[in-house]
Amino acid sequence: MSYDKKENHSLPSDLALRVKALESVLIDKGLINPETLDALIDTYEHKIGPKNGAQVVARAWVDENFKAAIKNDCSSIIKKTFGFAGRQGEHIIAVENTPKLHNVVVCTLCSCYPWTLLGLPPTWYKSAPYRARVVEDPRSVLNEFGTNVPIEKEIRVWDSTSEIRYLVIPERPSGTEEWSEDKLSTLVTRDSMIGVSYAKEPN
Amino acid sequence: MNGPHDLGGQYGFGRINPEPEISELVFHHDWERKVFAITLACGFLGKWNIDEARHARERQHPVKYLSNTYYQNWLAGLEKLLVEKNLITEKELNTGHPYNEQMVYTPPDVHEAMNILTKGSPANLQTKKLPKFKKYDRVKVINNHSKGHTRLPRYVRGCSGTVIRSYGVHIFPDDNAKGIKNGEHLYSVCFKAKELWSENNKELNSVCIDLWEPYMAKE
Numbered sequence A: 001m002s003y004d005k006k007e008n009h010s011l012p013s014d015l016a017l018r019v020k021a022l023e024s025v026l027i028d029k030g031l032i033n034p035e036t037l038d039a040l041i042d043t044y045e046h047k048i049g050p051k052n053g054a055q056v057v058a059r060a061w062v063d064e065n066f067k068a069a070i071k072n073d074c075s076s077i078i079k080k081t082f083g084f085a086g087r088q089g090e091h092i093i094a095v096e097n098t099p100k101l102h103n104v105v106v107c108t109l110c111s112c113y114p115w116t117l118l119g120l121p122p123t124w125y126k127s128a129p130y131r132a133r134v135v136e137d138p139r140s141v142l143n144e145f146g147t148n149v150p151i152e153k154e155i156r157v158w159d160s161t162s163e164i165r166y167l168v169i170p171e172r173p174s175g176t177e178e179w180s181e182d183k184l185s186t187l188v189t190r191d192s193m194i195g196v197s198y199a200k201e202p203n
Numbered sequence B: 001m002n003g004p005h006d007l008g009g010q011y012g013f014g015r016i017n018p019e020p021e022i023s024e025l026v027f028h029h030d031w032e033r034k035v036f037a038i039t040l041a042c043g044f045l046g047k048w049n050i051d052e053a054r055h056a057r058e059r060q061h062p063v064k065y066l067s068n069t070y071y072q073n074w075l076a077g078l079e080k081l082l083v084e085k086n087l088i089t090e091k092e093l094n095t096g097h098p099y100n101e102q103m104v105y106t107p108p109d110v111h112e113a114m115n116i117l118t119k120g121s122p123a124n125l126q127t128k129k130l131p132k133f134k135k136y137d138r139v140k141v142i143n144n145h146s147k148g149h150t151r152l153p154r155y156v157r158g159c160s161g162t163v164i165r166s167y168g169v170h171i172f173p174d175d176n177a178k179g180i181k182n183g184e185h186l187y188s189v190c191f192k193a194k195e196l197w198s199e200n201n202k203e204l205n206s207v208c209i210d211l212w213e214p215y216m217a218k219e
Helices: A013-028 A034-047 A050-062 A064-082 A128-133 A138-144 A181-185 A190-194 B030-043 B050-058 B062-067 B070-084 B090-095 B110-119
Strands: A091-096 A101-106 A154-159 A164-169 B138-141 B160-171 B183-192 B206-212 B216-218
Touching: A013 B030, A013 B070, A013 B090, A034 B030, A034 B110, A050 A064, A050 A091, A050 A164, A050 A181, A050 A190, A064 A091, A064 A164, A091 A101, A101 A138, A101 A164, A128 A138, A138 A154, A164 A190, B030 B070, B050 B070, B070 B090, B138 B183, B160 B206
Parallel strands: A091 A164, A101 A154, A154 B206
Antiparallel strands: B138 B160, B138 B216, B160 B183, B183 B206
């Protein structure tokens, strides 16, 4: 857990050697396949990421029926509509931000996150300060992301303790009424789908 | 267990200092890439489940868990499981050389592995068990300090909340971490800020948390 970024970026080199040794013994014993390692890394570094989630949110913004459906059972709908499926995305539920309610997601016990829609979680999401503080004092945590939520608005924190994964549908920015779904998806950031920020405003 | 991983509501960790979304890389070091991929690939051997994997990371000395970076904790958990499940020995781990040549395995090839990944592993089970609670029921969380793995965080124990959703029967992590696949009804339970933190908490906020039936009683 890296709550000190400096520490995170100056790791002892023997760690890299230890991992290399582990990889080598596992390959020699036939426990893992090097091709599989490359494919897994490529998948999460280049193929699966927040662009998936942004497409889902943009569709929800233009299609009320779709939005209602993903608030009930997101996983089966996005598999059928976009082909997004897989590990850490088996049971996704979408939660919608409104003028009265702001949703934000955490996993206080580890790092549960909707991989199929957002890719792997950012370092801060897995860090002790975020996991410790967001359940008790979400308003100040959001402030640190530059997000000011008015005091009269409820902030609802979703603690992902089970295999259910939560996707936040941010509020659709005004002035985008005529926008296409593709163009709308450019306003949807990863952070807005975790709930620590709003969607981008149109320029 | 009341381990260092159970972080909700703990004080003293300071600011979050997030890297900006636009510039943050998926992995910060090459060894992190490897730890991530090796952990998933070893998981595909089917020798342990997700709760055993979580529990292996949690069963570290608290000082170690909290000083490690995220993927260091993954590595620590993985090494523990590989040794406990007799897939490798301590000696092999420390030297990087295989000693027991008799143990030959057949891992899934790359296509099978990617199929496992795409298929995922749903946690819901079909059973005839009837649910004890329904939407809008008021419930009180039991005060149970489990010695084993649990997904019941400390900060909700003894607190009262409202069921807002039923998810059906899901694999119960407390048993699953011992290798027993048992299903229990799972619910989303919503707590007002003042129900969790202090009578004097005036914030309009709430926390919704997924809780299995054995974690709760009717209020």
